[in-house]
Amino acid sequence: MPTDYYFPGNGTGVINTCLGICDENSRLTGSWTNRVSIKSIHDGTTQTFMAGEMHIPIGQINTVPYNGPMFNGQELVAHTRIGGPGVPILSASEEAGFLFGFGSWHPGVCNFVFADASTRPIKNSIDTVLLGRLCHRADGEIVDLN
C-alpha cells in the first residue's frame, strides 16, 4: 500500500479541493490549488471517500484549530481530516488533542460521502488499514464494503 495517503489534495490521500493559495502575508490570493479531477480517482469512485464528518470535540464547535474556516490555505487541520493506521475514526467523547481524525457525534458511526456521491455510515471501529485504503484514491486495493 502506498504510504502517502495522508497527503491530501495533489497528494493521493484525502480529497481536498478547496485549498486557497496564500501570499507571504497569509492572505488569500484568489487562486486555488489541489483541484482533484474524477479521472485521478484510480481506485474507483465507489472505493474512495470524498468527504466525511470531521471530528470536533464536544465544546469546540467554531473553535480553531478544531473547527476553523474552510477556505483556508494554511491551517489544514481547521477543515480537513485524515484517516488510517494511528488515526482512527474518533468518537465525540474523545478528549481534545486528537486533531486530525474523522469523527461524528452520532453514536458509533461516522457518515461519509463517497466519490460516486453515495453516502453511508462507517463504524468507528473500522480496521484502520481499511480506513486508510478508503481515504487513498490510488492505493490499488479493492475494499469489500459489504
Place this chain on the structure above:
Amino acid sequence: MRSTSYQYRLVTTAIACLILNGCQSEGEQVFPISGKILFSDGSPATFGTIECRSDSSSPVIARGRIEKDGSFTVKSFGNRNGLVAGDHRMIVVQVTGSPRDGGTIIHNHGQEVATRYSNYDSTDLRLHVQPGGRNHFEFIVDAR
C-alpha cells in the same frame, strides 16, 4: 512564498483485510499494559500516538497517546484499558505541521521517531501480552 504547505508528515501502512467492520471481538478480555518509548540517547519520544494490532485473523486494534515522558498506555474496544493477550505489532504515529505561529511551523516536540515505525509492514515494535503478568514494555527507537 505560496503557503499551500501541507506539512502533514508521516504515516502509514498495509496488509489486506477485506472485512470492513467487525474485525474485533469486544467480548475478549484485555490486560493492562504500560510502556515507554525512548531514543538511544535516553531522551523520550514526547508526542504522538501508538496503535497496536493483534496477530490474529480478527485483529484487535488498540491505541494510546504518548506522554511527554515517553510513557503510554492503550485502550481497546474504545475505552477498555489494555490489550488482549498474545502478540501485537505496534506503530508510532507522529503528525506534525500545525499549529503555526506567524507562518512558521512550531517544532518544540523533541526528536521524531523514524518513519518506518509508522507502518505495520516495516515496524519492528512488538509486544507479547501475558494474561495476569506485568506487561511493561520499553522500546529504544531510532530518530528520524
